[in-house]
Amino acid sequence: MPDIIKQLQIIGPEEFRVVLKRQVNPQWFIMNGLSQLSPLPEHVWKHFTSDEIYQHQSDVKFFQVVDGPLKPLALHVGQDLIMVPNQKWPFAKLNFDRFIFKFVDTDGQTVQQFEDGELDMINIPFGLWNAVQHVPGAYMVRLPMPLDYNDLLLNFRNPKVAFFRDVRVRQAMEDAIDQQEMIQLIDHGVGAEHWGPVPTQPPTFLTPAMQAGHYPVSYDPAHARQLLEQAGYSPGADGIMQKDGKKLEFTYLDTTGSVLLQQITLMTQAYLRRIGIDMRVREMEFNQVMALLNDPHADWEATGLGGGVGDYPTGELSFKTGSFENSGGYSDPTMDKLIDESTNQPGLSGLYAYETYASAQQPVLFMEREGVAMLAHNRIKGAAGFVDQLYNYYPEKLYCEAPQGKTAR
Template sequence: MTMRPAHVQTGTNNRFTRLRRCLLAAALSLPLPALAAAPQACGTVIVPPGVGLGTPPASVTSLNPFLISSAYNGEASSLMYYGLLYINRDHKIVWPRSLATKIDVSKNNTVFTVTMKPWKWSDGRPVTTRDVKFTYDLIKRLGPTYPGYNSGGVPNLIKSFDILGPETFSVTLKHPVNPDWFELLGLAQFVPYPAHAWGKYTINQMWRHQSDPAFFKVVDGPYQLVKFKLGRFIEFAPNPTYQGHKSQIRRFIMTFLHSSGSEIEGMQSGTLDVSNLPFSLWNAVAKLKDVRRIKMTPNFGFQFIQLNYKNPAVPFFHDVRVRQAMADAINQEQVVHVLFHDASKPEYGPIPVIPSTFLPPSEKAGKYPIGYDPAKARKLLDEAGWKPGPDGIREKNGKKLAFTLLTPSGGTTSTLWTEIQQQDLRAVGIDMKIRQVTFNQLMALDYRPLTWEAMAFGWSLGSFPSDAAQLGSKGSYNQEGYNDKKMDELLAAVTTTPGLSALYAYEKYAVEQQPIIFQNDTGVVVLARKGLRGIRKFISPTGGWSPQYLHWTTPDCASQVADNVAPSSP
């Protein structure tokens, strides 16, 4: 799972976050001029971090996926390292785009034997199972400080990791599992990293060098790092030794912006080639010349309000009736229509609505026990002993039903959405104050439970929608301190029971309990310069990037305006 800025669309990729999910759409079937029939490396493409995720623009702060996990950092690091597994939007492994060529599973679902294709690092050395073992060993060394610790059962479920040859390894588990769950959420984490280059460093040294270009010289992905200016930009060039689809552009630059409006300005001025279309600026695209608007597949995840069960200032979050009332008070239908132009659907549980692959039949029909119902919300609060005070805010034992929500700054739509929620909650007698901080501040505060009461986040799932990382009592992302024995039992059953029955039971209980206040994802729309093609292969629903599929169709692609912008200078 990956934490992301609130009220935005993003994804997770098997290559750079811990439990990844779907991806790959068909390429755009647009007619190209004859020149494009003979691909050639030319031109530059400049984008802000977060493209295809719908996230407010921000900065890349680290390139080491073991240390700091965020959608922005993951987009950058994934360009340099080739993933063991590549998962499409149907939640299936795409073998031609994976380092692995097959997975053999024992009859008792405890031994997974993986065969890899021949592959090379940029310094000429072969990528081997020793590099995969290095990844596994590093996860064990990092322990709970690893962002995806125990996601997909890695590493605690693993009994042994055995190298059977340079291109074959096996993982033996402590007990039988649901094979789909372990492959998509566990094995997908085993991205090989260069043991011969990284193995000489301690963890403290890795931490100090996580933004040092010299540390990341040995790569096996489509791109290599050229420059990294913290707070400004990061520049990549094609990796000449990459054995996959060759890049058709000669430079790929992520320029760091810090407001949604700057994306539109960049598209208007020509200093950006691809960006998100902020929903708050939906009509502004009509004024942009030579720019296309492309609707993308929504994130396989959800938005949510994280409730702090560890903070004694907000003990009422422990009452399920209060949580249900909060969920019933918020009008998701209105938000989806007014703010997100019907690009998503209401969502009240941990299993994403789009695609509906894993939803129980009743929820496919749109029937939830939770939904917009202010009258029901008021009744629940009455039953919980919270009575309206003189100002309309409910009180109990001299305490007001009030809390402060921390939400990331920089997004107009995010702010509007939060304010709508604030009004909806106040209408039933709940006072939610709003405090905006940067996303990086939000992530830092999340690990200090006495400094916050509630936070707004987005969440990206792996291809199998089990959320033990956040909702399990020992989950690696359970900073809020949620602890429910039945939830742990249901989550455990999801990982061991083939089929979908256990998943349905987990979903039903999570919807009823609202351990976090589940909310709809947003969908995302991307803006692209008219002469740039390959957008749908560049951006996957998992949040991963494949800019090697981008290409300019204009005859003078090498002289695109983007070639002369500031980031190309030292």
């Protein structure tokens, strides 16, 4: 999208027809193609270019036409976004006069403001999980698992870490990581394992074998060592595997600012060390990491930003040769062919073949994904229905129970 569109016909004020240049998988197009088209009222938007709309995205006065239950009233960058009910919203009315999103710098500040009553709902920081379990006057809600995964991104272009191009090395690295232990120790049990590119909760698009828990890779450190030996590696005096005088070692760029990510990094480093791979860690600002990933000539070796999938979880954006999100330069003709089949052929067989191959290939190391738990003050009701799995908000679900004889807002 949008290169596959041959013609877009306007049939009426509320109807259009899309004609494509070639056959595609209907389910893929409905979920990943049509979802990229956002109909806009012509009389409001026809005077603006896409660039002008983009440039005004932080100007709340620019957005006078909205199609949701809330509309922006004020944005103070770095401080808060104030939303108010959209009076033209034709569905369930909201039970409050304003909804304020606050931008908070640190996990500790988030919890402090919640305890002081400045915030009514917060995402629970995993680094402070135990500290918030007994906050008085509050309750916890576990939100649906996000439709994405954490990953360890590898730079296949960098000759210093050419061993990443050996699938046996990648499989060994994946086999070394105890995702279930990470979920228990870091995520406090709120998380899901990922051994491939398709989300496991819900298991809608997993192959039958994967639904039964059978993947081409899984936690098996003994098998990991066997794979490295098959690839010609043997342990050196310091325990690090080596071949032809070169050690299995690389530098991982860890983005600063998140206790959770630091814990994931440290545990991953320990798991890899146990099978003889030395993962050195270097901390770097997020923007610096992004600048490196956007430069195909940069000499970074590995990092981790997490991977997202479309509603229909194919891999054309992430793992196809030259694709937009393929920062590590992964390229494999078989993967390209299977991705094309998953997006072009009707049915699930193409998707099943792609995800099975991707799990075996590990174009990135697929890793556990922490869930999200929210803390809400007891006076706030309906928090369990506030967010869905795609992380859309439903503010009409929220309300307060008023004291007897008073009206809640």
